Amino acid sequence: MKQKTIYTCQQCGMQSPKWLGKCSDCGQWNSLVEETVTVTKGKRALPENSGTAPKRLADVTVTTEDRQECGFAEFDRVLGGGVVTGSFTLIGGDPGIGKSTLLLQAAERWAGAGPVLYVTAEESTRQVKLRASRLGVSANDLFLLAENSLEAVLDRARELKPAFLVVDSIQTVFTAALESAPGSVSQVRECASRLMYYAKGEGVPTFIVGHVTKDGSIAGPRMLEHMVDTVLYFEGDGGHPYRILRAVKNRYGSTNEIGVFEMKDVGLAEVTNPSEIFLAERPEDAAGSVVVSAIEGTRPILVELQALVSGAAYGNPRRTAMGIDSNRVSLLVAVLEKKVGYALLAQDVFLNVAGGVRLNEPAIDLGVMAALASSHLNRAIPARTVMFGEVGLAGEVRAVSRPELRVKEAARLGFDCCLLPAGNLKNLDVPKGIKLIGVRNASEALEHLFN
Numbered sequence: 456m457k458q459k460t461i462y463t464c465q466q467c468g469m470q471s472p473k474w475l476g477k478c479s480d481c482g483q484w485n486s487l488v489e490e491t492v493t494v495t496k497g498k499r500a501l502p503e504n505s506g507t508a509p510k511r512l513a514d515v516t517v518t519t520e521d522r523q524e525c526g527f528a529e530f531d532r533v534l535g536g537g538v539v540t541g542s543f544t545l546i547g548g549d550p551g552i553g554k555s556t557l558l559l560q561a562a563e564r565w566a567g568a569g570p571v572l573y574v575t576a577e578e579s580t581r582q583v584k585l586r587a588s589r590l591g592v593s594a595n596d597l598f599l600l601a602e603n604s605l606e607a608v609l610d611r612a613r614e615l616k617p618a619f620l621v622v623d624s625i626q627t628v629f630t631a632a633l634e635s636a637p638g639s640v641s642q643v644r645e646c647a648s649r650l651m652y653y654a655k656g657e658g659v660p661t662f663i664v665g666h667v668t669k670d671g672s673i674a675g676p677r678m679l680e681h682m683v684d685t686v687l688y689f690e691g692d693g694g695h696p697y698r699i700l701r702a703v704k705n706r707y708g709s710t711n712e713i714g715v716f717e718m719k720d721v722g723l724a725e726v727t728n729p730s731e732i733f734l735a736e737r738p739e740d741a742a743g744s745v746v747v748s749a750i751e752g753t754r755p756i757l758v759e760l761q762a763l764v765s766g767a768a769y770g771n772p773r774r775t776a777m778g779i780d781s782n783r784v785s786l787l788v789a790v791l792e793k794k795v796g797y798a799l800l801a802q803d804v805f806l807n808v809a810g811g812v813r814l815n816e817p818a819i820d821l822g823v824m825a826a827l828a829s830s831h832l833n834r835a836i837p838a839r840t841v842m843f844g845e846v847g848l849a850g851e852v853r854a855v856s857r858p859e860l861r862v863k864e865a866a867r868l869g870f871d872c873c874l875l876p877a878g879n880l881k882n883l884d885v886p887k888g889i890k891l892i893g894v895r896n897a898s899e900a901l902e903h904l905f906n
């Protein structure tokens with residue numbers, strides 16, 4: 456064993472032998488922290504993989520994955536149809552979004568199949584008990600453990616032999632093997648990797664909770680994401696009761712699935728028809744409102760855009776945009792003026808992305824243009840129509856990336872018509888229940904919407 460000092464970026468996990476003011480990997484300033492690491496000789500292999508000789512693919516025997524459904528249909532679906540034996544899952548989300556609530560409710564259901572060990576490293580057992588009584592959770596086989604030391608957690612787990620293990624949260628447990636503080640990148644990585652060995656070695660499905668940093672990534676993010684089998688994000692706006700559980704990575708299922716929940720005063724309830732909630736907040740038959748299918752990172756989201764076009768009182772007309780670049784809005788106003796022939800130059804234009812989301816991709820152009828036109832003409836767009844596409848200066852509608860993902864999300868949320876660039880139609884799988892309309896330019900799109 457050898458001790459050495461290394462500097463680790465707390466943002467992305469980049470490691471450097473000397474201190475740097477700016478991380479050379481992610482560009483964050485002042486994020487490198489000194490950590491001592493103990494280097495052990497010899498490598499560790501996954502228990503299931505150690506000491507095996509190469510095998511022909513044909514000789515590998517497959518037993519069907521052992522899956523257990525918890526009865527929380529939305530949760531099971533996001534996992535790919537239940538919890539797989541020995542799987543290692545990370546649940547990330549903003550503080551206070553409901554991760555502990557979700558896992559406690561799931562733990563109650565799992566406890567039917569055997570003991571569940573819920574390690575609460577953030578809250579006392581009393582606090583968890585209070586929450587459990589509020590939720591009406593009273594499973595007999597649910598064990599709570601308020602413990603921060605990873606070694607102790609693993610010892611207790613080996614004694615109890617639970618059928619499921621939950622560690623809430625990975626940032627508050629620490630291992631004595633490292634000197635760095637709990638929550639630092641190397642602690643998070645080391646603890647997660649020990650838990651992974653436990654999960655794989657004992658075949659116990661293990662869930663860890665990870666808090667998300669301000670810019671939306673799980674602290675110590677990248678190495679955690681490649682280490683685990685499944686990454687789920689629990690998201691939602693604190694001001695609204697709806698929460699979305701999304702698989703960002705899943706070795707046991709598709710990553711396009713989402714689960715929708717509603718936070719009530721007695722815990723999380725499943726929302727079985729999510730399209731309703733998305734349409735519920737939207738004024739029906741209101742001119743200027745459009746739903747676009749956007750992609751955030753790797754994730755598709757449907758967002759409502761609202762436009763208001765009204766006569767300018769005096770002086771220069773205003774162009775105000777919230778949640779989207781106002782230069783793009785000015786550009787699209789000019790395209791509508793010049794290529795479609797709407798008289799907008801003397802009008803005030805306001806544009807808002809509902810729900811406080813920020814959208815940065817050109818694929819929402821078509822939606823912005825349709826919202827402006829809808830408000831200008833004072834004609835509503837059908838409530839179950841969604842669109843996406845980039846609009847060029849000549850008024851042409853250009854193909855965008857990942858059309859299938861956008862269409863699939865729209866179909867999944869109950870939309871029945873989708874306007875998209877004609878160039879995106881090629882080789883596209885059309886999900887059931889949604890009609891695709893390819894458009895080549897702005898006039899064609901508007902003609903389709905308003906004639």
Ligand code: TYD
Nearest residue numbers: 550551552553554555556718719720721722
């Ligand atoms: P929690 O699960 O503690 O969030 P996290 O573990 O992600 O930090 O949930 C906290 C919020 O959920 C809290 O602000 C209150 C709300 N809540 C309810 O509205 N109803 C409930 O029944 C419970 C348990 C929590």
Ligand code: MG
Nearest residue numbers: 554555577623
């Ligand atoms: Mg919590």
